[in-house]
Amino acid sequence: MYGEDKKIILSICIPCYGRVDYVRNTLKSIFIDNADVALDEYEVVISDNDPKQAIKQLAEEFKGYSNLKYYHTSCEGFMNSYYVLTYGNGEFLKxxxxQTLFKKGALRAIIDEIKKYRDSHALIFYTNGLLHKFKSKEYDTFNDFMYHLSYWSSWSNGFNIWKDDFKKLGDIKLNKLFPHTSIFLTQNNAKKYCINDVILFDVQRIPKRGGHNKFEAFTIEYPSLIDDCYKKGNIDERTKKHILKGIMCEFLPSLIFNKYIAKIETFESTGFKKNIKVYFPSYSYYLVLILSVFQPIRLSVRRLLSYIKS
Known part of the structure; x- marks a missing residue:
């Protein structure tokens, strides 16, 4: 049974807005596919910012799992990624x-890693094989950590923070599209840093995914956070350039490919040609267009490597 008197190790914090079937599958992957983990070791926290509260029905469907907690919040958009963390009571907030499923054994692996880093409170980030390293690696400095993490520091599913460190944040300015990254970049004085690139999750693909200007997010909003991190002296110029190069040569070409060539996403792109000039070289727009043509090759290699390792 889920005991209130026992300290919860992990809070799995899930911000939601609709997509009931996807969330149901995610909950099944936690409670059923990872049933070997005792319920009193972790909790699942859902923060629903949909006025219709469609997700609330899942609290009833999964009422047999006493460590599932449902909250409704009125915050807008991505700010739910912050508010869901405020509801977590575990030592470690993930x-x-x-729409992201836990693979079998993933929950136990994460909890065991949390226990390993309890004393050092290492800053841990999960990249799920996206770096093609497929293992955990420790770093001594935030700058080195950020260099190897590159633009994946923007990925909300990889973000974690210790509850004690979260409570110390105080009043900080949160970027409206990247509130989790705003928090993440404050954790630059950790004793140790770890990137876990083991494949722990499966992502449910959402047809015609869209809803905001993702091109502006990665030409203006996220680069501004990286630039501010550099100006504060938390990363050096080499790391800043490396992250921006990754966005320009990898991430933005994938957005172009998905929207205009494969037509599997519908993110808004208004102002892209103008916005890319703010933090990137003058030739960046045309380079991104050229590189987008080669995305099928890059994706095929990534899928092959992931398949081999999984």
Whole structure:
């Protein structure tokens, strides 16, 4: 049974807005596929900012799991990624995308890693094989950590923070599109840093995914956070350039490919040609267009490597 008197190790914090079937699958992957983990070791926290509260029905469907907590909040958009963390009571808060499934054994692996780093309070980030390293690696400095993490520091599903460190944040300015990254970049004085690139999750693909200007998010909003991190002296110029190069040569071409070539996403792109000039070289727009043509090759290699390792 889920005991209130026992300290919860992990809070899986899931911000939600609709997509009931996807969230249901995610909950099944936690409670059923990872049933070997005792309920009193972790909790699942849902923060629903949909006025219709469609997700609330899942609290009834999964009422047999006493460590599932449902909250409704009136915050807008991505700010739910912050508010869901405020509801977590575990030692370790993991932000988790609503459509991302836990592989069998993943929950136990994460909890064991939390126990390993309890004393050092290492800053841990999960990249799920996206770096093609497929293992955990420790870093001594925040700058080195950020260099190897590159633009994936923007990925909400990889974000984690210790509850004690979260409570110390105080009143900080949160970027409206990247509140979790705003928090993450304040954790630059950790004793140790760890990137876990083991494949722990499966992502449910959402057809025609869209809803905001993702091109502006990665030409203006996220680069502004990285630039501010550099100006504060938390990363050096080499790391800043490396992260921006990754956005320009990898991430933005994938957005172009998904929207205009494969037509599997519908993110808004208004102002892209103008916005890319703010933090990137003058030739960036045309380079991104050229590189987008080669995305099928890059994706095929990534899928092959992931398949081999999984």
């Amino acid at each position: 932000l988790h995308n609503s």
